Amino acid sequence: MIKVYVSSVIEAPADAVWAQIRDFNGLPKWTPFVAESRIEGGLAADKIGCIRNFRLKDGGVIREQLLTLSDYDFQCTYSILESPMGVENYVSTLKLTPVTDGNRTFAEWWAEFDCAPEREGELAQSIGEGVFQVGLDALKGLFRR
Amino acid sequence: MIRVTRSAVIDAPIERVWAVLRDFNSHTAWHPAVGESEIEGGDPPDQVGCVRRFTLRDGNLVREQLLALSDPEHVSTYCILDATLPMRRYVATVQLKRVTDGDRTFWHWQSTFDVPRGREQEFEQRVGVGVYEGGFEGLRAYLRRGLDRRATGSPAQAPGAAGDLPSRGIIVSNFGGPEVLQYRPLSAPAPGPGEVRIRQTAVGVNYIDVYVRAGHYRMLEPPAPLGMEAAGEVLDVGEGVTHLLPGDRVAYACPPPGAYVSVRTMAAAQVVVLPDHVDDETAAAVMLKGMTAEYLLHRTHRVRAGDTVLVHAAAGGVGLFLCQWATALGARVIGTVSTEDKARRARAHGCEAPIVTRDHRFAHAVREATGGRGADVIYDGLGRAAAEDNLEVLALCGHWVSYGQATGPLEAIAAERLTAKSATLSRPVLFHYTAQRPALAEIAGRVFAALRDGNLRVDLRHRYPLAAAAEAHRELEARRTTGPLVLLP
Numbered sequence: 316m317i318k319v320y321v322s323s324v325i326e327a328p329a330d331a332v333w334a335q336i337r338d339f340n341g342l343p344k345w346t347p348f349v350a351e352s353r354i355e356g357g358l359a360a361d362k363i364g365c366i367r368n369f370r371l372k373d374g375g376v377i378r379e380q381l382l383t384l385s386d387y388d389f390q391c392t393y394s395i396l397e398s399p400m401g402v403e404n405y406v407s408t409l410k411l412t413p414v415t416d417g418n419r420t421f422a423e424w425w426a427e428f429d430c431a432p433e434r435e436g437e438l439a440q441s442i443g444e445g446v447f448q449v450g451l452d453a454l455k456g457l458f459r460r
Numbered sequence: 461m462i463r464v465t466r467s468a469v470i471d472a473p474i475e476r477v478w479a480v481l482r483d484f485n486s487h488t489a490w491h492p493a494v495g496e497s498e499i500e501g502g503d504p505p506d507q508v509g510c511v512r513r514f515t516l517r518d519g520n521l522v523r524e525q526l527l528a529l530s531d532p533e534h535v536s537t538y539c540i541l542d543a544t545l546p547m548r549r550y551v552a553t554v555q556l557k558r559v560t561d562g563d564r565t566f567w568h569w570q571s572t573f574d575v576p577r578g579r580e581q582e583f584e585q586r587v588g589v590g591v592y593e594g595g596f597e598g599l600r601a602y603l604r605r606g607l608d609r610r611a612t613g614s615p616a617q618a619p620g621a622a623g624d625l626p627s628r629g630i631i632v633s634n635f636g637g638p639e640v641l642q643y644r645p646l647s648a649p650a651p652g653p654g655e656v657r658i659r660q661t662a663v664g665v666n667y668i669d670v671y672v673r674a675g676h677y678r679m680l681e682p683p684a685p686l687g688m689e690a691a692g693e694v695l696d697v698g699e700g701v702t703h704l705l706p707g708d709r710v711a712y713a714c715p716p717p718g719a720y721v722s723v724r725t726m727a728a729a730q731v732v733v734l735p736d737h738v739d740d741e742t743a744a745a746v747m748l749k750g751m752t753a754e755y756l757l758h759r760t761h762r763v764r765a766g767d768t769v770l771v772h773a774a775a776g777g778v779g780l781f782l783c784q785w786a787t788a789l790g791a792r793v794i795g796t797v798s799t800e801d802k803a804r805r806a807r808a809h810g811c812e813a814p815i816v817t818r819d820h821r822f823a824h825a826v827r828e829a830t831g832g833r834g835a836d837v838i839y840d841g842l843g844r845a846a847a848e849d850n851l852e853v854l855a856l857c858g859h860w861v862s863y864g865q866a867t868g869p870l871e872a873i874a875a876e877r878l879t880a881k882s883a884t885l886s887r888p889v890l891f892h893y894t895a896q897r898p899a900l901a902e903i904a905g906r907v908f909a910a911l912r913d914g915n916l917r918v919d920l921r922h923r924y925p926l927a928a929a930a931e932a933h934r935e936l937e938a939r940r941t942t943g944p945l946v947l948l949p
Contacts, residue, residue, distance in 0.1 A: 323561035324469050412568065415588075416468035416596055421566040423557065451561065 316404070319439050320425040321447035327458035329413040329420040333389045335457065336409065339367055339381050345457060346450050348372055366396065375399040382406070395428075402438065403429040422451055461549075462580050465570040466592035472603050474558045477565045478534050480599065480608050481554055484512055484526045490602035491595050493517050504706070511541060520544045527551070540573075547583065548574045567596065624649050625657070625695070628949065629721030630929040631683045635675030638933040643926070646685065648723040651698035656728040658710060662744035663719050664689030665924075665932050665945040666777070667841075667866060672717055673933065680717045686929075687719030687947075691734065691743035701728045703897075709734045713748035715891055720929055722949035729897060732904045738911055742918050745944035746781075748890065750907035750916060752863065753781035755893040757789065758906070760886050761837045761859045765790025770826060770835035770853065772842045773866065774811045775802035777944045781916055782839050783811040788915040794829050796822045796846075798939055805942050809917070820845040820867065826853040837861060844868035851877055859884045919943050 325332050335345055340360040342349040352369035354360050355378075360367070366380050375398070383392035389411035395402060407426035414421050424447040430438050470477050480486050485505040488497035497514030499505050505512075506529055513523045521544050528537040534556035540547060552571035559566050569592045575583045602608060624647040633642045651657045669686055671677045680686070691711035694704050704710060712719075714730035734743050756778075757763045769786045773779045774795025786793050787810030795811040797803045803814035815825040820842060826835060826849075834855035840846055843865025850860055851873075860883060862870060878885055894900040910916040922945040924932040935941050 320558075320560065322557060322559050322566065324559055324564070324566075412566070413465075413467060414469055414566070415466045416593065419469070421467065421469070421557070421559070421568075448561065 316427055316429055317435050317439060318425060318427045319443040319447065320423070321443050321451065322421065322423040323448075323451040323455065324414065325420040325422050325451070325454050325458050326417075327420060328418050329389055329411045332420045332422065332454060332458065333386070333411055335454065336411075337361070337384065337386065337391065339365065339384070339391070339393070342367070342369055345453055347453055348446070348449065367393075383408075400438065400442075401430060401434060405429075422454065424451060461572055461574055462584055463570065463572045464584055464588045464592065465568070466588050466596070467566065467568045468593075468596040469559060470565040470567055470596070470600060470603070472565060473563050474534060474556050474565045476603065476608065477567065477599070478531075478556055480602070481536060481556065482506055482529060482531065484510060484529075484536070484538070487512075487595075488514065489607065490598045491591075492598045493590055493594050546576050546579070569595070625723050627721050627723035628926070629685045630687070630926060630947075631685050631720075632673050632680060634682050635673070637674070638930040638937070640673065640682075641686065641930040641933065642683075643929070646721055648721070648725045651696055651701075651725050651728075653699040654701060654728055655698040655725055656701060656704050656710075656731055657695045657697075657723065657725045658690070658692045658731070659695050659723050660690045660692035660719070660721065660949050661740040662691050663687055663721075663926065663947040663949065664713070664744040664746075664748055665929070665936060665947060666748050667864065667936065668748075669717075669720075670933060670937060679715055685718045685721050687717055687721075688715060689713040689744060689748040690719040690724070691740040691747070692724075694731075695723070697728060704728055704731060704733065709740065711738075711740075711743035711747045713751055713890070714894065720926065720947060722926065730894065730900065732901065735908050735912075738908055741920060741923070741946055741948075742911065744946045745777075745918050745920050746907060746911065746916070747904070749777040749781055749944060750910070751894060751903050752778050752890050753785050753916075754903045754906050754910075755888065755890060756782065756839055756861060756863060757785055759893055760861050760863075760888045763789050763791050763837065767791040767836045768830055768833070768855065769793050770838045771795045771806075771811065772838070772840050772846060773797070774806035774814055775809075775942045776841070778841060778864075779806070779839075780809045780919070780943055783809045784916055785910060786810070787812075788910075794826060794835065796820070802942055805919075821849060822846075823849040823852040830855075834858060839863065841865075842867045843870050847871065847873070851881075851883075854881055854883050857882045857884075859886065861886045861888065863888055920946065922946070923948055 340352050340354050342352050350370050350372045355366040355368050358365040368378050370376050377398040378396040379393045381393050392408040395405040405428035409424045412421040483505045485499050487494045495515040500511040503510040511525045523541040524538050525541050526538050536554045540550040550573035555568045557566040627646040627648045629646050630641050633640045672679050694706050694708040697704050710731050712731045769791045771779050771782045775797045783793050793811045794813045795806045796815045797806050798818050803816050806814040813829040815822050834853045836855050837859045838850050840862045841864030845867035922941050924947050926947045926949045932945050
């Protein structure tokens with residue numbers, strides 16, 4: 316089991332950032348790497364257990380299931396059901412916390428997963444920097460003051 | 461119930477911020493609203509359960525207790541025990557998180573508490589703005605000025621490892637009389653590998669200190685602190701020290717000199733943990749003299765019931781222990797002393813026949829007391845002046861144990877003079893017997909057991925402030941003292 320953790324500060328109030336990211340079907344709206352997304356079975360995107368099926372711009376298809384959605388804690392947790400990445404038991408959380416000093420947002424995004432030992436470094440890098448940091452950078456860009 | 465939450469981003473790595481915040485007493489250094497603060501009972505500031513008592517700049521007094529501390533989670537939780545403010549059930553949590561993007565620190569500070577109805581708004585502001593937001597700014601300024609790096613326990617070091625601590629002590633400025641002893645500010649460095657740092661509470665004075673001070677025993681080069689024996693509490697230990705822990709009550713009697721100080725850093729190997737029944741002053745009074753009596757009576761010569769033992773300076777520090785312990789072993793004890801008053805003290809400690817002599821002539825009196833047979837063993841701390849009479853009163857196959865030379869060094873003794881009585885002459889030194897830890901532990905353990913069982917009683921009459929060490933030396937050299945002397949830092 317390895318853990319990847321990335322955090323950043325976004326120059327916007329947490330409720331505004333949360334409004335942008337709470338839509339489990341909304342990755343194409345704010346990430347630069349997702350081309351299109353739909354929720355399987357026509358479920359609501361905030362129904363716990365729903366599955367988002369999305370296609371990356373590089374062509375890969377990923378299915379992820381919503382495990383936790385908290386409007387109170389500004390937190391979303393999900394697992395990967397299928398992906399081309401070669402990871403097992405992948406659970407990830409995206410969480411926002413208000414920074415009262417400056418009315419900004421502390422954003423954390425982390426994942427825990429299993430993979431072949433020789434791929435740990437490469438996956439930690441590609442997920443931490445290629446996904447989480449790129450996603451948070453995109454949010455910082457959206458909310459640049 | 462009010463919940464107050466404030467959070468901020470500090471432009472410093474989490475390790476540096478946490479090194480400050482994990483210290484429950486550090487707020488006095490960085491928080492602008494906090495005045496004086498101390499941890500009650502001198503507990504370490506990262507001990508869960510410790511209580512900080514502090515004043516706020518507005519005059520209020522607060523006592524807070526540390527409820528939880530987690531280094532991996534960077535969390536500190538604490539509550540108010542009592543305060544001159546109408547706040548009830550106040551519990552606060554400080555949590556730090558790493559901002560990986562820029563290696564900064566997210567600081568989350570939250571509390572819940574109750575206040576009288578109608579004053580919620582006021583207290584939300586006082587805590588949220590005055591305490592939490594003020595704290596963020598205070599810590600930022602503290603780090604910006606690099607004050608955390610100057611403070612003890614800087615983040616570069618392991619938790620608990622502080623830098624130098626101030627100490628005070630008596631140094632030998634030059635070899636000479638008591639006047640060369642000077643009281644000076646010193647410092648005790650953090651313990652290195654194999655070392656311990658001790659806050660000393662009582663220091664033993666021994667005749668060997670006089671020899672060292674005078675330059676007869678070249679155990680130090682002036683200016684340097686004097687003393688071989690003390691007791692106190694372990695502050696911290698260096699790498700590889702496993703037999704001591706911070707907070708242990710300990711004592712030692714060993715070279716090199718350096719015991720006449722308030723805080724000492726030294727090799728840990730010769731330091732032993734004290735049992736509860738031995739208090740610090742007793743330990744400082746008994747370690748060197750008691751361990752000396754132990755090896756003299758059990759190792760250099762094994763005293764048995766029925767032996768006749770002659771103890772010189774029988775009312776002195778070691779002398780009184782030898783009298784008591786030899787008596788407890790079933791020996792018959794004869795002693796020499798310089799005054800009638802000392803004769804009474806020696807008798808009260810088991811010396812059956814104290815001989816009063818000011819010129820160290822005692823052969824006639826010992827022969828009388830032993831029906832002409834003499835002593836099986838002589839414990840001689842006198843040296844030169846007693847040598848002739850010692851040879852004269854030694855029984856056949858007797859053992860002359862010369863462990864001190866208060867009247868001057870022994871002159872050469874022709875081996876034939878021992879042949880005349882099949883006598884044995886020993887010149888033992890305590891520190892050879894205690895050099896190995898297992899032996900040290902056994903010797904010290906037997907001294908502590910003798911104290912517990914009443915075979916050794918310490919009649920401590922002479923206490924001096926550490927600063928008055930010169931006066932203690934004058935009294936000791938003028939033979940105006942009986943029994944042990946201790947200095948109190």
